[in-house]
Amino acid sequence: MKVAVVDDSDSSLSLMSGLVAALDNVEAVPFSRATDALIWIGQNPVDLVIVDYLMPSLNGLGFIELFRRDPKQASIPVIMVTSSESKDVRYMALQLGATDFLTKPIDPVEFTARVNNTLEAHRAHKAMADQSAWLASEVARATERLLDREREALLVLGRTAEHRDPETGRHLTRMSHYSWLIALALGLPTDQAARIKVASPLHDVGKVAIPDHILLKPGKLTPDEFAIMKGHAQHGANILAGSQSPLLQLACEIALSHHEWFDGSGYPNGLSGDAIPLSGRIVAVADVFDALTTTRPYKTPWSFEDAHDHLRTGAGCHFDPVCVTAFGSVLSDIRDVFEANRE
Template sequence: MELNLVVIDDSEINLTLFRVLAERIEGVRVHGFLSSSEALAWCEQGQADVVVVDYMMPAPDGLEFISHFRQLPGMAEVPLIMVTANNLRDVRCRALEQGASDFLNKPVDKDEFLARVRNMCALRRSQRQLADRAAWLAEEVAKATAGLLERERETIVCLAKAAEYRDPETGAHILRMAHYSVLIGRQLGLAPAELEMLLEAAPMHDVGKVGTPDLILLKPGRLTPAEFMIMQQHAEQGYEILRQARSPVLAMAAVIARAHHEKWDGSGYPQGLKGEAIPLLGRIVAVADVFDALTSPRPYKQAWPLAQAREYLEQNAGRHFDPRCVEAFLAAWDEVLAIRERFQDQ
């Protein structure tokens, strides 16, 4: 690991001496400056690893140099040696306050110079190795986290498909309603991280249907009151399947599974919640899910025209649906049409 040693002294004789001595140190490239201003300009562009600076110089002097140097990005921990007269105790104290790491006394002894500079170089190498190690660890943690997230996504997809295979609804429906949900959430000001989770959680809204008997789930005609009561259980069943998961996405999916059949006026199920007592994510998914169900063909019905489905949402805002969610959905109508075009039934 080669280090950049910056040496600053307005005496050309001293600068030459320091350079010759420093070049004896293995793995060090010496950058000498007669002007502290020029040295600062170089440090703004280059990477200084160790600095040796004389106190007595034209402005900026050694103390002013340290103050400016420590404010440069990445220079707060760089080892810095100040060269001073032994009797300047007040200067040394102020230099320590400004960020000096060590001192050399005038006249400078060459053996002491080499020993102190070597020590500062060893310190800098340790700093850089530690920083490299921290960066490597951060990268490894990021890789491991990405792997966990990928496995979590695979689990989520499997859960969504489990419900899909038991239901006449198509995979395209799941994709459309998930993207409709994100569209509404974005219009309502949800944070990007929450929108990303919503895209993954929304497809599991009907996972509880894995517990619904086929005779009811796949019945082509209208359900009897008794059958409808059994069908309604899928909301609570989906919540029970998902609620104990530690994953934030699955926890969000549990809330959605339980709440997406609640209605704004309190006439929904399973809890009969009303208005703002219904979790916002459930209110969002309710609009997305119903709109796509209305506009998609099923074995027991034809797809509604878009205009008719839009009118249904408008008429039921404040009854079935949260009016804000309906307004947000319709305000982005061009995006709605783009999602429908992108995720078509096969």
């Protein structure tokens, strides 16, 4: 362990450094100038600092104040050596971050015992901190592995609907990336945007409950058929409901709300404005845009410009205007996703 000893008196510096060096596995690093010590400590790890109070230019109190400004030094113990009996000095040192005090003239027995005890306490603190850091990293790795499995399971579940509906193709990949880009453009935290990206492919999972003669019909649906088709939003929510997983809870929210319209004319619950969950408002934009720009049996693909115009025209009616604006701000990224994931 390394101990920085700071004292402008050569005799005191020599005495304290010798006593420190006599301890097992401890190295003394002496400094006669406080500023030199601060510079060196800023570049080298230490386990303890012993600093004299009365020094020219920068005294012990000033040293401790500057030393504690560095967050990396917050847990390093500091012993201040002083011949002053003033309680004010000691109070100030404690407020600035001193750990202990030694009184001049130095008593070698007391000095050795206090320094050794302080180093042992710091060694134990470091060991505990290292163990805590290791445990935290192991927990983080285990959590990430669980999340990876959960994300994989969600993607597989989302593909259930995709395989029943041949129109979708790589729709899930594109619209989930579009949703993620919109969320980031809205300023959502990166972890929240990532959750929307992972959960959004389940938006149409309720289509597994729609009869084939309706789901696979190549032409326009009749009003009665469309009424049955609209039930996929509630079916999806029913499939995903009741989970303790935050990702599945978000997927349930998206499945239920991504066909709501901003003006309240959507389904299944006729929600409007901010009453529609933000995740649903985001996915609505991404879902419709992808549907417009891809080939379907009943339509040819729209151009990017026409599809974007449709979103802007529908802002405030079908779509949340803020989400449409966010979409437009990342249109070049949207195009990149489309090009990378063509049918």
